[in-house]
Amino acid sequence: MTMRLFFRPLPAALLLAVLWTVCxxxxxxxxxxxxxxxxxxxSYLLGADTFAHxxxxxxxxxxxxxxxxxxxxxxxxYASKYPPGQAxxxxxxxxxxxxxxxxxxLGNALMLFTFCLMLFAWVPPRWAxxxxxxxxxxxxxxxxxxxxxxxxxxxxxGGALVLLAIGMYRTRxxxxxxxxxxxxxxxLFWTRPYEGGVxxxxxxxxxxxxxWQKRRAGVxxxxxxxxxxxxxxxxxxxxxxxGNPFLLPHLLHQRKYIVMPIFWFERPNPExxxxxxxxxxxxxxxGLEMRTIYQPMNPRWKGLVHALIAAVRKFxxxxxxxxxxxxxxxVAFRDPVYRKTCLVFGVFLLALAMETYQAQHYAAPIxxxxxxxxxxxxxxxxxxxxxxxxxGAVLVTLILAAPxxxxxxxxxxxxxxxxxxxxxxxxxxxxSERRAAxxxxxxxLPKPQLVFVRYPSADWRIHEEWVFNSADIDHQRVVFAHDxxxxxxxxxxxxxxxxxxxxxTFDPISGLEHLQPYSRTESP
Numbered sequence: 001m002t003m004r005l006f007f008r009p010l011p012a013a014l015l016l017a018v019l020w021t022v023c024x025x026x027x028x029x030x031x032x033x034x035x036x037x038x039x040x041x042x043s044y045l046l047g048a049d050t051f052a053h054x055x056x057x058x059x060x061x062x063x064x065x066x067x068x069x070x071x072x073x074x075x076x077x078y079a080s081k082y083p084p085g086q087a088x089x090x091x092x093x094x095x096x097x098x099x100x101x102x103x104x105x106l107g108n109a110l111m112l113f114t115f116c117l118m119l120f121a122w123v124p125p126r127w128a129x130x131x132x133x134x135x136x137x138x139x140x141x142x143x144x145x146x147x148x149x150x151x152x153x154x155x156x157x158g159g160a161l162v163l164l165a166i167g168m169y170r171t172r173x174x175x176x177x178x179x180x181x182x183x184x185x186x187x188l189f190w191t192r193p194y195e196g197g198v199x200x201x202x203x204x205x206x207x208x209x210x211x212w213q214k215r216r217a218g219v220x221x222x223x224x225x226x227x228x229x230x231x232x233x234x235x236x237x238x239x240x241x242x243g244n245p246f247l248l249p250h251l252l253h254q255r256k257y258i259v260m261p262i263f264w265f266e267r268p269n270p271e272x273x274x275x276x277x278x279x280x281x282x283x284x285x286x287g288l289e290m291r292t293i294y295q296p297m298n299p300r301w302k303g304l305v306h307a308l309i310a311a312v313r314k315f316x317x318x319x320x321x322x323x324x325x326x327x328x329x330x331v332a333f334r335d336p337v338y339r340k341t342c343l344v345f346g347v348f349l350l351a352l353a354m355e356t357y358q359a360q361h362y363a364a365p366i367x368x369x370x371x372x373x374x375x376x377x378x379x380x381x382x383x384x385x386x387x388x389x390x391x392g393a394v395l396v397t398l399i400l401a402a403p404x405x406x407x408x409x410x411x412x413x414x415x416x417x418x419x420x421x422x423x424x425x426x427x428x429x430x431x432s433e434r435r436a437a438x439x440x441x442x443x444x445l446p447k448p449q450l451v452f453v454r455y456p457s458a459d460w461r462i463h464e465e466w467v468f469n470s471a472d473i474d475h476q477r478v479v480f481a482h483d484x485x486x487x488x489x490x491x492x493x494x495x496x497x498x499x500x501x502x503x504x505t506f507d508p509i510s511g512l513e514h515l516q517p518y519s520r521t522e523s524p
Contacts, residue, residue, distance in 0.1 A: 007125040012132075013116035017109040020136045024105055027141040033101045034147055035432040040082070041149040042468040043071035045100055047080035047087030049471040052094045056084075056240035061473050063492050065275040066481040069467050070282055073253055078471075079241045081253035084234075085158075085190030086151035100149065108139050108146050111153035114160035115371055121167030122337060123375040131375040134400045135367075138316050140407035145361065151191060152361035158187030159199055160368035166207050173214050178222030186230035188365055193248065198351045199344070199365040206340040260289045264297045264307055264356040276482055281459035288462050294356055307353035314352065314363040315370075318402040323370060325399055326377040331384055331392070338380075341373040374399065431464045434513065442502075443477040450492070450499040452483040452518055456508040464511065466504065486519075 036042050050058055057077035061067050064074040073079050080087060086107070093103025115135055119128035139145060145152035161184025169177040188196025204211070235245035242252045257279060259268045268290065274280040282288050297306050312320065323345070332338040348366045355362065378399070384392025442449040453466045467480045481492055483503065493501060501518035 007129070009117050009120035009128075012120070012125070012129055013113045016116050016129075016132055016136060017113040020112055020139065021105060021109045024108065024141060024146065028101075028105075031141070033099055035430070035436045036149055036468075037430065037432045038148070038150065039070040039463070039465055042069070042465070043080040043082055044086050044090060044149045044151065046072060046468070046471060047082060047084065048090030048094055048100045048103065050079060051084070051087055051091035053471050055471070056237050058471050062495055066484070066492050067467065067469055067473065068276045068279060068482070069465055070257075070279065071253070072468075073241070073249060073256070076243050077241050078473075079249060081249045083190050083193060083248070083250065084237055085154050085187055086149075088190070089154055090149060104146065104149060104153075107151065107153040107157070110157045111160070112136055112139070114157045114164065115368060118160040118164040118167060118368055119371060119375050121164055121170075122372055123379055127375045127379050130400050131371050131378070134318075134322075134374070134403050135371060137403035137407050138318060140403070142407075143316070145364075150359070150361055152364045155188060155191035155196060155361065155364035156367040158184045158191060158196060159365040160184070160371075161187065162200055162203055163368050163372060166203065166211070169214065169219070170210065173216040173219055175218045175222035178219040178224075179226050182223045182226035182230065185227060189230070189234065192362065192365055193250075194355075195348075195352065195362055196365045199348055199369070202344045202347055203369070206344050258283045258289070259285045259287065260294045260356055262356060263354045264294065265354070268294065277458035278455065278462070278465075278482070282462045288459070289357075297356070304353070307355070307358070308349070310358040311349050311353040311363070314358060314360045316360070316403075316406075318406050319367075319370060321402055322374050322399045325395060326373060326381075329377075329381060329384070329392075329395060332377040332380040335376050335380060338373060338376040341369045341376065344369050345373065431461075431466075431511065431513075435466055438504075438513070438515065439478050445500065448476075448496075448499045449478045449502060450496050450518075451478060451480050451502045451504050451515075452489060453480055453504045454483040454506075456506055460506070460508065461511060466513075489518075 036045060050056065057079040059078065060075045061078055064078070067078075068074050071081055073081055088103075089107045090100035090103035092106060094100040096102070112132065112135065116128060116132040119131055122128075123131075139153070141147060144150060161180055163184075165177045165181035165184060168180070185196070185200050188200060238247055238249070239245040241249045254262065254269070256272060257274075259271050260283070261268055268285060271280075271285040274284065280287060284290070315323070326332070326338075327342070345366060348369075352363055352366075378396045381392040382396050384390075384395075438451075442451070455461075467482050469480055470476045473479055479496070479499070483489060502515050503518045505514050505516070506512065507514070
């Protein structure tokens with residue numbers, strides 16, 4: 001009776017999420033909470049801190065140019081450029097457990113919970129459990145969805161809820177299914193608006209005939225009502241950040257700061273006037289993004305090939321291998337669920353390849369469909385025999401075990417990729433860890449502190465940005481500001497008369513920082 005209980009959707013999903021969370025917390029006790037490294041992570045943390053303070057946006061700080069940093073807005077409000085979904089989970093972690101990183105863990109657990117429920121709605125229990133466990137190992141502690149603040153799992157949960165609703169709708173048609181669908185669509189819109197929108201439309205098209213045949217007005221009304229409420233709140237959030245309910249913060253930031261277009265086949269945007277030369281070195285027409293991402297994608301045919309390869313690489317290696325095998329061993333093409341998920345995946349991949357910048361969490365909305373594709377294929381492949389050899393069972397076992405093998409073979413303590421991104425050339429301690437240590441040291445001093453940051457040059461180690469602050473700059477113990485020289489810095493010095501003032505400089509070769517009292521006469 002006890003074992004049979006775990007072949008039911010809700011107990012199985014809860015057990016999987018709880019077991020994974022316990023294991024993740026055990027690793028966390030050994031490694032400690034990771035520090036943000038990438039610009040985007042700091043921006044998400046700004047959004048989380050804003051929500052934790054009970055606000056949707058913050059007033060533009062006085063002398064805003066001193067605080068301008070990548071992926072953030074300082075006007076018309078001081079806010080993250082990103083949609084609110086990931087920041088909401090980080091804020092929950094900050095408010096409930098004292099650190100936004102616990103919000104990352106909540107998002108990971110939600111992903112596994114929704115994936116398990118979704119698979120139970122489509123395939124037999126043993127395949128639902130097996131594939132859910134496979135994805136639990138994909139979220140190993142060193143994988144950046146579980147070890148950074150960028151996100152991915154919340155968007156994947158949205159995709160799983162969309163498929164869960166349609167899976168349940170096949171057997172019963174109640175307002176509950178409409179509500180689950182709307183919630184999933186909103187999670188996608190609040191995390192990955194473009195990719196989530198493409199995924200939702202593709203799923204609706206793929207299952208349109210079945211949905212239409214079983215249509216119920218109550219289900220449609222529930223979905224439309226909840227989705228309309230969510231969109232109304234989104235408009236309010238947009239208005240609080242950008243002053244326009246129809247303008248997303250991300251698009252406003254694109255207009256104000258970024259030359260590189262969102263889609264590689266578009267022309268670059270006109271270069272804005274930057275108050276900070278470091279922003280121009282990163283996002284301007286001759287900046288790092290244009291030189292290393294956009295320009296190599298010309299001519300257009302080369303861009304398409306490059307983008308398709310990059311889109312495929314957005315998936316974890318075990319997941320790429322699993323999908324490839326399901327396509328190369330054609331045992332499930334007669335299964336309509338498998339065929340439709342294959343179609344959704346193929347078109348989604350093309351839509352993904354249209355984007356100039358590539359990151360793995362961009363593909364998060366499709367992960368649930370891939371889980372369903374693998375489970376549907378495994379059900380058919382398991383019985384495949386060639387000359388009495390259980391070839392199918394071997395293939396399925398290899399696919400399901402690949403993430404566990406990958407996780408064991410990786411350095412789960414080191415988080416190798418993040419260390420490579422954040423370590424200085426001669427330092428065994430990452431710059432982000434040194435930054436956190438500096439904040440702790442200065443926070444322990446009696447007075448609040450102001451740290452002017454002076455880089456060796458505008459384009460020096462552009463990814464190592466020290467000037468990031470919390471939502472309430474004026475009341476934080478340590479404020480980081482860009483150095484513009486004594487004459488311009490004077491305005492900020494007068495604004496913060498009670499703070500101890502420091503100048504932070506760096507060795508151009510080693511990257512190591514040097515903190516000294518600020519001199520009002522020293523030129524940059």
